[in-house]
Amino acid sequence: MRRKRSLSLFITAIGVACLVILGSGKHNFLQLGFLQQPPAIAQSVRISDAWQQVYQQLPDLPLENQYVNRQTGKVDPENTLVRRLISYHTYVKGRPPNYRLDWKLTLADYLGANEWIREESYPGHDTLRQNPLEGDRAAIERLSRNQRNALVQALVNVFSGVSKDNS
Template sequence: MIVVLDDHVIPPALAQRISPSDVWQQVYQQLPDFPKENKYVSKETGKVAENNTLASRLIRYHVYVKERTPNYRLDWKLTLADYLGANEIMYDVTYPGNDTLRENPLEGDRTAITRLNRRQRDAVVQVLTNIFNPRASTPIAPNPNTSTPKPPPSGGAELLK
C-alpha cells in the first residue's frame, strides 16, 4: 500500500504503521509539557485552529517541506537545528500553516523551540523517533548462546604469554 499525502509519497512500511497527521497527538500524550502553540486562527473558519499545533507543524515541516525521513534521530535534530537558525533557512511561504492560518506561525514556533532546553529537545527527538520507528526503541537482547570475549592482556610481560 502506497500512501500519498499532499503530493508526497510515504513509503509503504511507514504508511502501514502510522499516519504523520496522527503523530502530533501521540507527542502530546508522551510530552504533555511540549508547547502547543495552537492559538492561531483559521483563515477558513475564523476560529482558533486548536488541532494546528507546534508538534503537527514540526512534523509536516520535517516530512513534507524538508522531505526528511522520520525514522532517524539525526534527521529530527537537523530539523530542530533549522528552527534554532543553526542549519537550513526556513521560508515563510513554505512553512506549514502559512496557507491555512491568518498569521504565519513560523516565528512563534521558532521562539517556542528556542525556549526548550537541550533535555527537552532531546526528549522530543526521541519521542518522534520512537513513534515513527518503534523497533528502534526496543532494546536488542544479547544472545545467550554466544560467549563473552575475554579482555586483551593489560600489557608488558602479559603480552608474551
C-alpha cells in the same frame, strides 16, 4: 590501440566514481538528485495522527495552537507546534521521520543553525491568518537541550513504532 586503452581507463574511472558515490551513503546519492522519492514511513503511523502521540509522551511540550484558521475565523486547536514540525520535516524537507539525526537537523533549522526555513513554504502559512513560523521558532528556542532531546526521542519512538515503555 592507444585510444582503446584510454577509453577503457575512462570507463573504469567512471565506474569507480559511481561506486564511490553509491557507497558513500544514501543521503549523498539523494543529494545529487538521483532516486528522489518521498520518505518511507511506517504503515502503522499516519503523519496526521503522530503529533497526538508525541504530546501523550511529552504533555508539557508547548501546543502553540492559538492560531486562527483563515476559513473558519476560529482558533484551530489541532494545528499544533508538533503537527507543523512533523509536516515541515516530512513534507517540506522530505526527511525520513524515523531517524534521530534527521530530526536534529530539523530542530537545527528552527534554531537557525542549519538550513533557512522559508516563510512561504512553512506549514500553516496558507491556512492560518498569521504565519506560525516565528512563534514556533521561539517555542523551540525556549526548550532546554534535554527537552529538545526528549522531543527528538518521542518523534523517533512514534515513527519507529516504539512505545514509551519500551524505550
